[in-house]
Amino acid sequence: MLIEYADVFISGLTNGSVYALMAVGLTLVYGVSKAFNFAYGSFYSLGGYLAWVLLAGIGIWGGYISVFIIALPLLMAFGYVTEKLIVAPLRSRSDWEIKVMMITLGLALFMDNFYQVAFGSRMKSLPPIVDGVWDLGDIVISYQDIVILVLSVSGILAFRWILNNTRIGMAVRAVAQNPEGARIVGIPKDRVFAATFAISTVMVGAGGVLLAQKYFVSPTGGWDILVKSWVITAFGGMGSIQGGLYAAFILGMLEAFVGYWFGMTWVLFALFAVLLATLAVRPQGLMGKWG
Amino acid sequence: MLEAIHLTKKFGELVAVNDLSFKVDENQIFGIAGPNGAGKSTVYNLITGFYPFEGKLLFNGKNIAGKKPHQIAKMGIARTFQVPRTFPSLTVEEALSVGSRFGDDKGFDSEYVDFLLHFLDFEEERSRNTGALDLLGKKKLMMGAALATRPKLLMLDEPMAGSNAHEIQELMDFIRRINEEMGVTIIIIEHFMKVLTELTETLLIIESGAKIASGDPEKVTSNEQVVECYLGDAYASDN
Amino acid sequence: MLQTTELNAFYGQFHVLHDVSIHVREQEVAAILGPNGHGKSTLLKSICGLVDQVQGAISYKGRDITGRPAEKLVNDGVIYIAENRELFPEMSVLENLKLGAYSKNARPFEKKNLAKVLELFPRLEERKKQLASTLSGGEARMLAIARGLMSNADFMCIDEPSLGLQPNLRVEVFNIIKEINKQGKSILLVEQNIPQIAELADRIYMLEEGRITFEGTAQEAGENEHLKEIFLGM
Amino acid sequence: MGGLMAIIYGGLAIMPLFVGGVDYMMHILIMILIWAVVASCWDLIMGFAGIFSFGQVAFFVIGAYASAIVSNKFGIPPFFSIFIAGGIAAILGVLVGLPCLRLKGAYVALVTFAVHMILEPFLKGHMGRAIGTGGSRGILTIPPINIFGYAFTPDNKVAVFYLTLVLAVICSVIILMVIRSFWGTAFLALKDSEDFSASLGVSAFKYKLAVFALTSFLTGMVGGFYAHYVGMLSTRMLGIDLFVTLMIMLVIGGIGQFPGAILGAIVTVTLNEMLSPLGPYRPLILGGLVVVLVLLLPDGVIGLLRRIFGGKRKTREAEA
Amino acid sequence: AADTIKVGVPLAMTGAYTDTGDNYWKGIKIAIDEINASGGLLGKQLEPVRFDTQEFAPERVMQGADYLCGKMKVDSVHAGWAGWGQDVRAYGKYTAPFFADDGSQSAVDVFNQDPKKYSNIYQLTDTDINQASSMFRVLMALPYEYPNKKVAIITADDAWGTGVGETLAKNFKKEGWKVALHEEVPYGTREWGPILTRIRKAKPAIIHLEIVSAQEVITFFRQFMESPTKSILSYGYSIVPREVVQTMGTEADGIIGEVPTAMPTPIAPTPEAQAWVENFKKIWGHQPQAGSWAAYSGVKAWAAAVEAVGDAKDHAAVCKYISTKGYKGETGWWKWDESNVMRAGGDVPIGHYQVQGGELVTIFTDPPVKPYKDFKFQTPRWCK
Ligand SMILES: Nc1ncnc2c1ncn2[C@@H]1O[C@H](COP(=O)(O)OP(=O)(O)OP(=O)(O)O)[C@@H](O)[C@H]1O
Ligand SMILES: Nc1ncnc2c1ncn2[C@@H]1O[C@H](COP(=O)(O)OP(=O)(O)OP(=O)(O)O)[C@@H](O)[C@H]1O
Ligand SMILES: [Mg+2]
Numbered sequence A: 001m002l003i004e005y006a007d008v009f010i011s012g013l014t015n016g017s018v019y020a021l022m023a024v025g026l027t028l029v030y031g032v033s034k035a036f037n038f039a040y041g042s043f044y045s046l047g048g049y050l051a052w053v054l055l056a057g058i059g060i061w062g063g064y065i066s067v068f069i070i071a072l073p074l075l076m077a078f079g080y081v082t083e084k085l086i087v088a089p090l091r092s093r094s095d096w097e098i099k100v101m102m103i104t105l106g107l108a109l110f111m112d113n114f115y116q117v118a119f120g121s122r123m124k125s126l127p128p129i130v131d132g133v134w135d136l137g138d139i140v141i142s143y144q145d146i147v148i149l150v151l152s153v154s155g156i157l158a159f160r161w162i163l164n165n166t167r168i169g170m171a172v173r174a175v176a177q178n179p180e181g182a183r184i185v186g187i188p189k190d191r192v193f194a195a196t197f198a199i200s201t202v203m204v205g206a207g208g209v210l211l212a213q214k215y216f217v218s219p220t221g222g223w224d225i226l227v228k229s230w231v232i233t234a235f236g237g238m239g240s241i242q243g244g245l246y247a248a249f250i251l252g253m254l255e256a257f258v259g260y261w262f263g264m265t266w267v268l269f270a271l272f273a274v275l276l277a278t279l280a281v282r283p284q285g286l287m288g289k290w291g
Numbered sequence B: 001m002l003e004a005i006h007l008t009k010k011f012g013e014l015v016a017v018n019d020l021s022f023k024v025d026e027n028q029i030f031g032i033a034g035p036n037g038a039g040k041s042t043v044y045n046l047i048t049g050f051y052p053f054e055g056k057l058l059f060n061g062k063n064i065a066g067k068k069p070h071q072i073a074k075m076g077i078a079r080t081f082q083v084p085r086t087f088p089s090l091t092v093e094e095a096l097s098v099g100s101r102f103g104d105d106k107g108f109d110s111e112y113v114d115f116l117l118h119f120l121d122f123e124e125e126r127s128r129n130t131g132a133l134d135l136l137g138k139k140k141l142m143m144g145a146a147l148a149t150r151p152k153l154l155m156l157d158e159p160m161a162g163s164n165a166h167e168i169q170e171l172m173d174f175i176r177r178i179n180e181e182m183g184v185t186i187i188i189i190e191h192f193m194k195v196l197t198e199l200t201e202t203l204l205i206i207e208s209g210a211k212i213a214s215g216d217p218e219k220v221t222s223n224e225q226v227v228e229c230y231l232g233d234a235y236a237s238d239n
Numbered sequence C: 001m002l003q004t005t006e007l008n009a010f011y012g013q014f015h016v017l018h019d020v021s022i023h024v025r026e027q028e029v030a031a032i033l034g035p036n037g038h039g040k041s042t043l044l045k046s047i048c049g050l051v052d053q054v055q056g057a058i059s060y061k062g063r064d065i066t067g068r069p070a071e072k073l074v075n076d077g078v079i080y081i082a083e084n085r086e087l088f089p090e091m092s093v094l095e096n097l098k099l100g101a102y103s104k105n106a107r108p109f110e111k112k113n114l115a116k117v118l119e120l121f122p123r124l125e126e127r128k129k130q131l132a133s134t135l136s137g138g139e140a141r142m143l144a145i146a147r148g149l150m151s152n153a154d155f156m157c158i159d160e161p162s163l164g165l166q167p168n169l170r171v172e173v174f175n176i177i178k179e180i181n182k183q184g185k186s187i188l189l190v191e192q193n194i195p196q197i198a199e200l201a202d203r204i205y206m207l208e209e210g211r212i213t214f215e216g217t218a219q220e221a222g223e224n225e226h227l228k229e230i231f232l233g234m
Numbered sequence D: 001m002g003g004l005m006a007i008i009y010g011g012l013a014i015m016p017l018f019v020g021g022v023d024y025m026m027h028i029l030i031m032i033l034i035w036a037v038v039a040s041c042w043d044l045i046m047g048f049a050g051i052f053s054f055g056q057v058a059f060f061v062i063g064a065y066a067s068a069i070v071s072n073k074f075g076i077p078p079f080f081s082i083f084i085a086g087g088i089a090a091i092l093g094v095l096v097g098l099p100c101l102r103l104k105g106a107y108v109a110l111v112t113f114a115v116h117m118i119l120e121p122f123l124k125g126h127m128g129r130a131i132g133t134g135g136s137r138g139i140l141t142i143p144p145i146n147i148f149g150y151a152f153t154p155d156n157k158v159a160v161f162y163l164t165l166v167l168a169v170i171c172s173v174i175i176l177m178v179i180r181s182f183w184g185t186a187f188l189a190l191k192d193s194e195d196f197s198a199s200l201g202v203s204a205f206k207y208k209l210a211v212f213a214l215t216s217f218l219t220g221m222v223g224g225f226y227a228h229y230v231g232m233l234s235t236r237m238l239g240i241d242l243f244v245t246l247m248i249m250l251v252i253g254g255i256g257q258f259p260g261a262i263l264g265a266i267v268t269v270t271l272n273e274m275l276s277p278l279g280p281y282r283p284l285i286l287g288g289l290v291v292v293l294v295l296l297l298p299d300g301v302i303g304l305l306r307r308i309f310g311g312k313r314k315t316r317e318a319e320a
Numbered sequence E: 001a002a003d004t005i006k007v008g009v010p011l012a013m014t015g016a017y018t019d020t021g022d023n024y025w026k027g028i029k030i031a032i033d034e035i036n037a038s039g040g041l042l043g044k045q046l047e048p049v050r051f052d053t054q055e056f057a058p059e060r061v062m063q064g065a066d067y068l069c070g071k072m073k074v075d076s077v078h079a080g081w082a083g084w085g086q087d088v089r090a091y092g093k094y095t096a097p098f099f100a101d102d103g104s105q106s107a108v109d110v111f112n113q114d115p116k117k118y119s120n121i122y123q124l125t126d127t128d129i130n131q132a133s134s135m136f137r138v139l140m141a142l143p144y145e146y147p148n149k150k151v152a153i154i155t156a157d158d159a160w161g162t163g164v165g166e167t168l169a170k171n172f173k174k175e176g177w178k179v180a181l182h183e184e185v186p187y188g189t190r191e192w193g194p195i196l197t198r199i200r201k202a203k204p205a206i207i208h209l210e211i212v213s214a215q216e217v218i219t220f221f222r223q224f225m226e227s228p229t230k231s232i233l234s235y236g237y238s239i240v241p242r243e244v245v246q247t248m249g250t251e252a253d254g255i256i257g258e259v260p261t262a263m264p265t266p267i268a269p270t271p272e273a274q275a276w277v278e279n280f281k282k283i284w285g286h287q288p289q290a291g292s293w294a295a296y297s298g299v300k301a302w303a304a305a306v307e308a309v310g311d312a313k314d315h316a317a318v319c320k321y322i323s324t325k326g327y328k329g330e331t332g333w334w335k336w337d338e339s340n341v342m343r344a345g346g347d348v349p350i351g352h353y354q355v356q357g358g359e360l361v362t363i364f365t366d367p368p369v370k371p372y373k374d375f376k377f378q379t380p381r382w383c384k
């Protein structure tokens, strides 16, 4: 009995760590710039495709380490340029929040279909980062899941620490709350906007690299990621890293246990029921600040 | 007209309004003053239904505790905000129309809006965007929109702040005319002694959410405690 | 120290400042008077790099700083203390103050300045942990000034420091400005409601409809009937 | 606004003179009208009321299924069942609107989009099958609208077209009236400053719920109409494709620029058809186009027309 | 242009079904090229007119019919997955012969409402119900001793998946098996923890998974293999996405699956068929997928009928010819029943495969259940 629950629990934990990794970048960008990035899922796929091109296409020497060394700066540059080119110009317009949603939706459509044209509609698979399972008798955990758990949780905690305890983190939060005020005290707001966008691209792109070996890469594979991240972000509180972390694990567990007890079809209903109930009591999400 | 009975509002540990009772008579100009953070604006927020609170609030004998802001507006209580609010999507005329349309139970009255634009000397700004008004313009806009609801009671939160002597004089004339010509009861929060002594009939001084003096403005402003915690020696000697 | 030459500023099509030339000498306090909405704040903001469309020239310590953005000017020692405060609403008073010392040249003095401003404004010391968004009008004004002081700037543009402050504090702020001026800072001030402004300012400008209509020493201003009637009446 | 709307609908009304014989073209015209209404409703709630409702497609599908089920199960003539469908959609709209009143921006978007995402498993699942959605098979026979013995089937596309036109014009006039009335002002005021509006007597509760109810009613009704026109339904409308297409209509038409959404529908549907032979390059181009258009045409085609013809523009930004 | 014959090809070119659309297109393309290269049909070249059915929204399906038959006036339509009944109604309005690969009882149900009206509609494969029954028969016929009589059924929540799941469950129950788990899951499911926990608890002798999408079935397999139970893994039609074997290679060895109207591989039943397979591999660089051959044969069947009738425009005569005469293909005769469904059996049976050495190997054909050539079922490594 207990063993079974342990198994479900571990599956929840694995889900949670994956979700956490996916959602943080979204919450960051939204928190800082109030820009809701609909192309977030496509950025995830971008990470996956980059890894695939490097590993399977070019057959790069050094495996995943080289992939990260090459892909992360590329992702960062991509995020930075995207912000500068298509998000920043909208900021001074009326209804700019809707317009950002629309332009990123357009970008998502463009990117997804670009993948399809360039790489075909079929999924791409990548070699595992680490092989094998940790056998505990009745329970087995794959090393891959452990790597994802450790990397994502430590990445997020480090990130949160930076936001709360360093000058840069404080600057990012300041820009989030009052861009004009930030300029007055000497924080270059445009650069912070672009940088957070770039960092979020790196986060989700890195997620794409990490998860591609588990979930594969396909042109439209990012939508699922976007939706889940969105739920987590809202649940945890838009803009709250810590809230996002809690939310990811709560939802991961919810998914595992609802799936176990009631069946997978109920997971989505349960997810939204919990989300609605939470928002009814706390409209700003678990830990969140107002959007 | 308005009676506050044992009003108390706590923000966590902080008691922003502390067992405060006062009474505003019909057709009065009633002043509220007190140190920064004394709880003046909070009192407005309680009266206009922005926060729940303990105690009772009677408006023309009816308890208005628990009512929503828009319901209170419809009952005839209008207000301005300390930090100016505007409608950047609307013109001055439209903003006044909002008050007339939604706050006045008689419904929209374009003649009255015209009259107010004239009254406030706002005719030139009529179709100007409210977001682009200067500080004084914003304050006049808030007053105009509030008046457009045909209030029985108008509550002003530091309407003079940021204006020069000349402008203050003008604003005081406005307020007096609102009170006398339109028959609107007024509560005003101000820090300028001159305004309080010249304009108000009754002055309430609060500190840390509680009343420390009230009554005739001249007398109240020479109250020792008031001078000490609020006006300062310089002011006292100035007067 | 600071000089503007034929400065013009626009918001879109709207021409706010017309050929404004002013100057502030080292260790001087200059005050700008003028009716509401005639461009006083715009002038300060233009100098501090917060207005996008400016024409003309601004020089600071002999260097041309026209078009230099606010975030860079802060490092050069020019700070703007805003009329509408521009605080960080979801941060505590303390965090707001710390951010005031964000610039490179303020950082080393953060501790010292923090202690100093908390002493100047005991109310802020009391409310250290409170979120800026929940401060009262006057408390927020204090925080804005205090945050500006944290910047350690040499040249401070202060927009209506007394706005919304209680009477005795208004005098207090006046004293504070005098004090920091004595410590060697230059100050450009917009202020309507300190009767002693003539006592504080070395030089007074009058800005009407975006144009300078009077320039002179405090004494000259005192002798100007027009000015006296409108601005020094309180 | 009214004049432009009259020109657009007038132009559409004479189209059958030229292409009346080509079913394919008539079908496109009918779909243009249907999407024009849906996009206009979306514009009303998002562009004017400032509520980021992402449930428009969901309410459309709800209306379609409701009308199909009501007419199939209870034998209610489709002419009436589409109003019932509108009513059902409106009630659900209010239910969805309620939690949204306390929420902001992207949260509202999520909660409303949740309806969209839950709808598919619901319609396919046991609950859906129990009320007659046909599960994942869908509903394959839905009676056509029948007025005085004349059946508006897909075989009589010109007739269906004019019926749709009548419906679209009625819906558009309602939307126009709402925007022109004090509702429009209330929405703008609420969007700008909720506490200022409240202090002037505007009830956010009432107006937001009302706009949820109205837009879901119209959308649901048009959904019902669609069901009886096409004669079959499946959950495949809930893919991301339709959602994005509607969004593109708004981008092209201009947000908060009614009747821009109608123009947006015309341009988008036409473009989509023209690009269709390009296969995967179609969405690629559409996506790129959205990016470019949002950047270059901030107020969509309407804004462009205004710039060309110098029509007056309601200033909506804090500019002098 | 007047001397070409237009052929409509409505397939998913964008969206979630793009890959299946590709499969069908590959077969159709070969057929058209072949006919054109050999001088055309009645001396006229065939001209394919493509239409993107996207994600099969009802109005899109209808639009396809109006476009291809109404506007472009094509003389036949060759689809694959085409709308599961929606297509029957949309194309039934017109007269051009229409070939679909819906494999769905709901499409047949629509047909049976008005066989006259829909007489131009042809299904290239048998229904979900018959396919599922066939899967069951082969599972029971495997030369393998099941350790218990428990089965776990996991299907997608679409029409195909639920149809197969329900039929299988019914059959198993009839045979006295216990359905330990019967789950419908949405597409996009990639975390199988909760389900696998229940599977590991139940230890069923058979697990049947029916989601025609590679990511889902591969993730299931990999997570299952972290701690496998001794269960035969039956993937049904989910074995068809090429990515499954291409991605997993020999890792997938042991999985069994099924494809209707498919060319048995690796060795085809007849020399002609073998030649066809070789040709396909030469052109597209991989083994033929499910659907390619069916779609190819649809085009060829129609062309043969047109040839016999002598007029591509006489749709009624062409249809009548196809319905009554059938078509002789690479493996033998294709015959459509009174519902215009190409029922499995005879020369075109359902192929049952096992992955062996990283490729699909036909081990049985059905109906009737018959071992195929010398290929043998191998007990999967996790069952030993
Ligand atoms: N939401 C809140 N949460 C916590 N404290 C609050 C909140 N709102 C107000 N306060 C505190 O309550 C006290 C009273 O605030 P209020 O705004 O009423 O002061 P005030 O008398 O209007 O002062 P001022 O003259 O400066 O405007 C202040 O100390 C303020 O910091
Ligand atoms: N962001 C802006 N966009 C458009 N117009 C503006 C903007 N900011 C200010 N204005 C306009 O520019 C003019 C000058 O404004 P400014 O704030 O500089 O005046 P001021 O002299 O500081 O007045 P106050 O005493 O109200 O602070 C005013 O008419 C104002 O309406
Ligand atoms: Mg106050």
Ligand SMILES: [Mg+2]
Pocket (backbone or CB within 6 Å): C040, C041, C042, C083, C159
């Ligand atoms: Mg100013």
